[in-house]
Amino acid sequence: MVGFIHPDPIPEGYSQQQFCFQILHPRYVTLDYKALMSSKDFLRRWSQSEWPTDDFSLEENLEDLSWHYEEQVDKIAFTYTVLDHNQSNCLGCIYIKPTTSIKGLQPNELTLLVPFSHFCSFWVVDTIRGTPLEQIIFSGLINWLYTEWQFPGIFFTSNPFIPEIEDLYQKNGLQLFLNLEGPNRYQHCWKLKQGTSNGL
Numbered sequence: 682m683v684g685f686i687h688p689d690p691i692p693e694g695y696s697q698q699q700f701c702f703q704i705l706h707p708r709y710v711t712l713d714y715k716a717l718m719s720s721k722d723f724l725r726r727w728s729q730s731e732w733p734t735d736d737f738s739l740e741e742n743l744e745d746l747s748w749h750y751e752e753q754v755d756k757i758a759f760t761y762t763v764l765d766h767n768q769s770n771c772l773g774c775i776y777i778k779p780t781t782s783i784k785g786l787q788p789n790e791l792t793l794l795v796p797f798s799h800f801c802s803f804w805v806v807d808t809i810r811g812t813p814l815e816q817i818i819f820s821g822l823i824n825w826l827y828t829e830w831q832f833p834g835i836f837f838t839s840n841p842f843i844p845e846i847e848d849l850y851q852k853n854g855l856q857l858f859l860n861l862e863g864p865n866r867y868q869h870c871w872k873l874k875q876g877t878s879n880g881l
Contacts, residue, residue: 686798686832686833687756687799687830687832688829688830688831691753691756691759692825692829692830694761695821695825695829697817697821698766699765699766699814699817700763700764700765700766700772700814700817700821701763701764701766701768702761702762702763702775702821702822702825703761703762703768704750704753704759704760704761704762705746705749705750705753705760705761705762705774706746706750707743707746707747707750709746709762709764709771710739710742710743710746711739712762712764712769712771713746713762713771713774714739714742715770715771716771716772716773716774716806717733717737717742717774718733718737719806719807719808720804720806720807720810721733721735721737723804723807723843723845724804726840726842726843727802727804727842727843727846727866728866729840729864729866730866757779758776758777758778758779758782759776759777759778760774760775760777761774761775761777762774762775763775763803763805763818771806772805772806772809772814772818773803773804773805773806773809773818774803774804775801775802775803775822776801776802776803777799777800777801777826777830778799778800778801778802779798779799780794780797780798780799780800783800783861783867785863786861787862790859790861790862793858793859793870794836794859794870796833796834797834797835797836797872798832798833798834799832799835800835800836800837800838800867800870801822801826801835801836801837801838802838802839802866802867803819803837804846805818810845811845815849816849816852816853819849819853820853823835823853823873834872835872835873836858836870836871836872837850837855837871837872838866838867838868838869838870838871839868839869839871840864840865840866840867840868840869841868841869847869847871850871854873854874855871855872855873855874856871856872856873856874857869857870857871858870858871858872
């Protein structure tokens with residue numbers, strides 16, 4: 682499996698007219714909390730867990746953001762908040778992790794993941810899911826990962842309980858190339874089709 686290669690310095694963000702990506706610093710805790718609690722039913726399907734619970738608190742979210750930020754500083758994994766154009770609302774979140782962080786992979790699965798140093802997962806709030814803005818954000822995300830991060834290979838993850846995301850992947854020319862044996866939030870692995878821009 683390709684080592685987790687990343688640029689130095691790590692990209693601090695990405696901006697287009699309607700949105701921007703910023704490192705998920707703890708200062709965004711209130712915006713992030715509002716976003717995730719507004720979309721908690723989807724996020725439970727996305728995460729394959731009870732997170733966020735109905736009584737999930739702002740303080741607990743601060744702990745999560747502090748942990749993600751520590752991982753960012755230590756270059757273990759990278760998390761970005763998606764903000765609207767004036768940075769007054771959180772629209773979602775992006776997670777970039779080393780492929781080696783997926784536990785319990787079988788030998789045949791490891792073979793198929795050899796070309797990839799990392800994978801990406803993300804979510805957007807209910808109010809923009811399935812809208813043109815989600816498409817614009819996803820297109821920007823793909824472009825950002827290949828131009829500023831310059832990863833040699835990329836795959837995105839999903840699971841059977843978030844068909845909305847899988848529809849988005851298919852509409853953007855991604856193909857399902859691996860269905861992990863162990864059910865988890867990363868069960869389905871998608872890559873750009875061969876012959877498309879940045880496809881392997």
